[in-house]
Amino acid sequence: MKTKDITLVALLTSIGVVISIIESYFPFLSSFVPGLKLGLANIVVLFALYKYNFKIAFLVSILRVFLASLLRTGFGFNFFFSLSGAFLSIIFMYLFKKTKLSIIGVSMIGSISHSIGQVLIGIVLLKNTAIIYYLPYLLIFSLPTGILIGIISKKLLKYTENII
Amino acid sequence: MNKKDFLLIIVVIIIISIMFIFTNMTKEKGDTAEVYYEDKLILQIDLNIDKEYTVQGFLGDVVIEVKDKKVRVKKENSPQHICSKEGFISDSSKALICLPNKIVIKIVGTSELDGVVY
Numbered sequence: 598m599k600t601k602d603i604t605l606v607a608l609l610t611s612i613g614v615v616i617s618i619i620e621s622y623f624p625f626l627s628s629f630v631p632g633l634k635l636g637l638a639n640i641v642v643l644f645a646l647y648k649y650n651f652k653i654a655f656l657v658s659i660l661r662v663f664l665a666s667l668l669r670t671g672f673g674f675n676f677f678f679s680l681s682g683a684f685l686s687i688i689f690m691y692l693f694k695k696t697k698l699s700i701i702g703v704s705m706i707g708s709i710s711h712s713i714g715q716v717l718i719g720i721v722l723l724k725n726t727a728i729i730y731y732l733p734y735l736l737i738f739s740l741p742t743g744i745l746i747g748i749i750s751k752k753l754l755k756y757t758e759n760i761i
Numbered sequence: 762m763n764k765k766d767f768l769l770i771i772v773v774i775i776i777i778s779i780m781f782i783f784t785n786m787t788k789e790k791g792d793t794a795e796v797y798y799e800d801k802l803i804l805q806i807d808l809n810i811d812k813e814y815t816v817q818g819f820l821g822d823v824v825i826e827v828k829d830k831k832v833r834v835k836k837e838n839s840p841q842h843i844c845s846k847e848g849f850i851s852d853s854s855k856a857l858i859c860l861p862n863k864i865v866i867k868i869v870g871t872s873e874l875d876g877v878v879y
Contacts, residue, residue: 702766724799733780
């Protein structure tokens with residue numbers, strides 16, 4: 598890895614951590630469905646994926662989960678939920694970026710696979726499939742949040758076209 | 762947003778609708794609640810009797826309350842109290858999930874069939 602890449606990963610990860618900490622102060626969405634959130638930190642991941650490459654986006658996504666957990670919730674259930682959601686979502690966003698979907702579609706794929714990843718890890722941790730009943734509720738919200746994050750990322754990419 | 766994005770939205774909406782239709786079609790007003798610790802059935806509750814039950818969860822006691830054929834988690838020890846905030850459930854389309862306590866409460870319907878042949 599080049600020094601430039603390392604610096605970029607560090608920079609984007611720290612921005613992502615700050616965004617997730619700020620987001621955690623507004624847990625209004627999780628009153629609808631437990632674990633539901635806007636996923637604002639995904640802006641950083643999408644940005645990295647479109648402006649740089651998969652490797653940087655993957656590292657930012659995973660490192661962000663570790664750092665945010667270290668600073669906030671610790672390595673309990675939340676950590677595993679975030680990690681599996683982040684992992685599945687970066688992999689699927691990378692795969693669907695190669696299709697004709699725009700960044701908004703890719704962002705939707707990201708939030709959908711994040712929800713699926715969370716339900717899957719819930720089944721594993723709980724050893725019980727009952728948690729799957731959350732999935733349609735999570736998916737309903739993952740469409741608008743995915744679109745929102747996609748639009749923000751698109752704007753961000755437009756405005757930062759000539760920098761970094 | 763391009764055409765493929767809209768196609769994706771439509772596909773996802775269809776999938777969500779199918780999920781909801783399926784859970785609503787298979788929904789049953791049961792009179793038994795099953796309490797699981799992980800995948801082990803630890804308690805079967807008759808919903809016709811209003812009563813409180815206490816089971817041992819991973820982080821401590823979980824108090825389950827039955828009232829008017831509905832069931833809820835009254836008290837439990839967890840960081841976010843998600844399952845006690847969920848309130849009462851009365852049919853099989855929902856479940857009470859206490860993840861930190863590894864407790865799941867499901868309502869099982871009385872099957873309308875007279876008998877099942879395996």
